[in-house]
Amino acid sequence: MARLPRWRPNGWPRQPACRSSNKTLTLQEKTNGAAPSAAPPRAARRQAYEARVRRRSNIIAGVSTTLVVLAIVTLVPLAPGWAAVKKSFFNAEVFAQTFPRLVQAFLWDIAIFLWSVPLITVIALAIALARDTKNPALFPLKLFGILYTDIFRGIPVILVVYLIGFGIPGLGLPRPWNSPYIWGTVALVLTYSAYVAEIFRSGIESIHDSQRAAAASLGLSQSDTMRFVVLPQAIRRVVPANMNMLIALQKDVALLSFIGPVEVLRQAGVFKSLLANFTPYVGAALIFLSVTIPATRYADYLIARQRRERS
Template sequence: MDLINTFFNWEVLVRAFPILLRGLGYTLMLGCVTIVIGTTAGLLLCLVRLYAIRPIQLLAIVYIDVFRALPILVLLILVYYALPFVGIRFDSFTSATLALSMVLAAFTAEVCRAGIQNVPKGQFEAAASLGMPFWQSMRKIILPQAIKVIIPPLTSNSISVFKDTALASVVAMPDLLKQANDAQAMMANPTPLVGAALIYLAILWPMVRLVGYLEARNQRATTR
């Protein structure tokens, strides 16, 4: 009974639930904005990595390698706490969006590169023979074929983004985890943290199953 009263106290959970919902709103908004910005920037970064002149390609490679290796928490602290020393200040939401998007762009660039390079070279040659401009051939021929390979890992990256939004509590953004911590301190009971974990599970578990479904469908398509 002590375990139930401590970690699964229904009365505490009911009192904390409105607080958790406010945090959930910030978490969903942060995750969605990050996915849109990071995915778009990652696709552009991928095209630079593949088709720009060599010096620009090298800069793109360095960016991708650095931001794939750099812990998000370290980057978030640098953006929020270090940049003000050089006169650049962002609020907590903007700092979290910037840090998460920069990392997501690096991972997305590699995912898109793998998808584009998976397209047979004959498709590129066919587009060139038709006299298609680069952007038109990408939009009408290459990317529609690459997207079949790209979607499952992109979905997996999106799940990681929503989990990583919990790090935004470090810069005092009132996301789901921050609100759960505040509710725990106010009510002297860890049940709000368990409630936050259940909310994360309810949101992310369907996305995990979606990734599995997309991967299985892609595997079936490639074996035909």
């Protein structure tokens, strides 16, 4: 039979002691959630461990990167042909002479890019909606969207640029409708609209059917459901993927140099022919990197933020 606690004179029983690993707690302290002061909480130990792992990883990454950079800086100049390569590709005098003109030519790249993005967005969204339609009467539009995406995703961009950039002006159109700037932009818009349309369609299909059912239960039509429920969520989900497509578009604007527009790549080629030096191409590469690297980091930031929001 269990032994009853002995009663104190004031009528209250003495509180039994509860043993912990480092300290004796009374029953009242344990009920109130008091923790041993000597042992750190599990969350704090985990955070300290993760901090040590990150610190060690950063040190290893920094050391390895430093060693690789030092090896490149030390070994490449020891190559037998380094002097000729340095003169042809890294000529400081040629770089200073040509770089300002390359920046001016890059303004054409930016202009073509800014013309293309709104057109690509509108056309791609229309194609994605056409492919998502469930109305039998609109099946011809759905079939057109399927054929459009299959054709323009299956042809290399440079071939589309050649076919449209040389073919349509060959019809004898009056100015300015025979301009390579116009038809080069059209070639990029047609090609990238097919890719972006598939990205939009994947975002639309990622929305669960329960959202459409809930909208229908509230009395929304199919068009209103797509407009107010599905599209806002779908567009937000595909922003990082579309950012990567826009980065690729900014680089592919340079393909228009093959049909005549004097943008940065074409201007670098002109300087290369005049000066018999490849340094202008290095300058053009630096200009592209100054745009694409920040845009890529921003796209990575958007992807990481979406991952945190979903977790």
